[in-house]
Amino acid sequence: MSFDRLIEKIIETKNPTVVGLDPRLEYVPEYLQKRYLDDDGWSLKAASRAIFSFNKLIIDEICDIVPAIKPQAAYYEMYGHHGVKTLERTIRYAQLKGMYVITDGKRNDIGATMEAYATAHLGSVKIGENEIEPFGADALTVNGYLGTDGIDPLLKICKERDKGIYVLVKTSNKSSGELQDKLIDGTPIYAVMGDMCEKWGEDTIGKYGYSAVGAVVGATYPQQLAELRQRLPHTMFLVPGYGAQGGGAEGLKGAFDDNGLGAIVNSSRAVMCAYQKEGCDERDFAKAARREVIRMRDDITSYINLK
């Protein structure tokens, strides 16, 4: 009912990073694309199967050194229900390989509808005698604009099933400040949202001091990262924006506590497309992903004190 399971994997692998699996068909090497070409040309199903194969080979190469993956729902929905099936299969395969899975869906709604999202992504649905997990991720990113009504159904499932959520607090994009930096009685909205995370999580704090309610805080805003780390002592951070979006490793220091915990840093495209950047044989794409993951781990851990 906290993020202990994830934190233990971070300690075990000595690696506070997560690989974002946000695949587009264009990222899949051609030899692998061709293997799934349907007789009747390309279809959403063929694309989705090629993408699963791509994900699987990357997971195989990184599962011993990376604690978690973060599939982004948008890239799977882009291939319709076949893509969504690939999301399901990716989640299950990564868990089978011992990884923790954070579905990045930024879901949000109220009451019974939020319950349906919570059930879909973290829970199980009862169908006659059967109890089935539709997606079965370990954690889900959510948007807190609707307030407590939108979070309560998630907390219930987090407690019952040892799951977690990450609430958008300060996002990594350029225009995130349009709303998030505006002041309410002198306090920026992102800090108000952060305070809500502390409150939502208060009775789910685990043995490392972090609750089941984390916050998404972008690597592109190092000052806010450090400020929020101080302000939100029980809120674990999911940090996008490292690398591709311009956030450097040194700026991430402030996201971590004195034990090198309290944050997990995401990288997506730099890992998935490492083979393109390296210019290596496309058949080595998964090995290139592994090399990038190691480079990233060493880069980030050189600034923190993870025991």
Add this chain to the structure above:
Amino acid sequence: MSFDRLIEKIIETKNPTVVGLDPRLEYVPEYLQKRYLDDDGWSLKAASRAIFSFNKLIIDEICDIVPAIKPQAAYYEMYGHHGVKTLERTIRYAQLKGMYVITDGKRNDIGATMEAYATAHLGSVKIGENEIEPFGADALTVNGYLGTDGIDPLLKICKERDKGIYVLVKTSNKSSGELQDKLIDGTPIYAVMGDMCEKWGEDTIGKYGYSAVGAVVGATYPQQLAELRQRLPHTMFLVPGYGAQGGGAEGLKGAFDDNGLGAIVNSSRAVMCAYQKEGCDERDFAKAARREVIRMRDDITSYINLK
């Protein structure tokens, strides 16, 4: 590139309402559930097929008198990728029957990821030589917490393909005020978000005066509805919370302009489960839905001046 297509259907049917198709298996009458029972007991696939059949029969009964449906993505995701397939089929079937479809997904993200959502729900994806619409809805609800970066990719598709979006402004739930009512320099956040909708929509205004960027404003807050109608003259409202959530028809008056346009009011459970409330034969569920839709239309139009 505005909401003209929807507004024309509203005028044609003289009915500014939309039916939320947010089905749970429990809503499906038993006789219909049984028809889809798999040999190996209930599965996500069987449940999803039963739900599609339920949706289809309701659509058949209401398509001549209701301009639009609003399927809520959460209830389809709850049945995994099979449920998502039912979402696809429901969208296509309703469009085939001449209805406008608003997918209620409250999606949100930035840059390339938001582009993927926009492509998934409103656009088309290129796979080899093929250009395929994964979901192909007419409009999508979205959450604007991330600012302009999260909206721009949608605007592009709205313009290219004559689609629309509804941005969460003031939601219908009890705790919506926790964040949305907080003041920024004396202006509540929901009004700031509303102003952003006006701005995002400014170059997509159609012949009825409304842009392609609408706002979600709950029926449960009649004062804010009326205030926002004045403040946001080019922003069409999608109004949830009528009936079940406690918003009455009289309170909705303020959501409409002098021509009875500018808003569309949603009802979900009261329509889907009308047969339970009526206590009629469950085989008449779709006819009961039609009766409820007519009741709702007459209730709401008695307060407005729709020509």
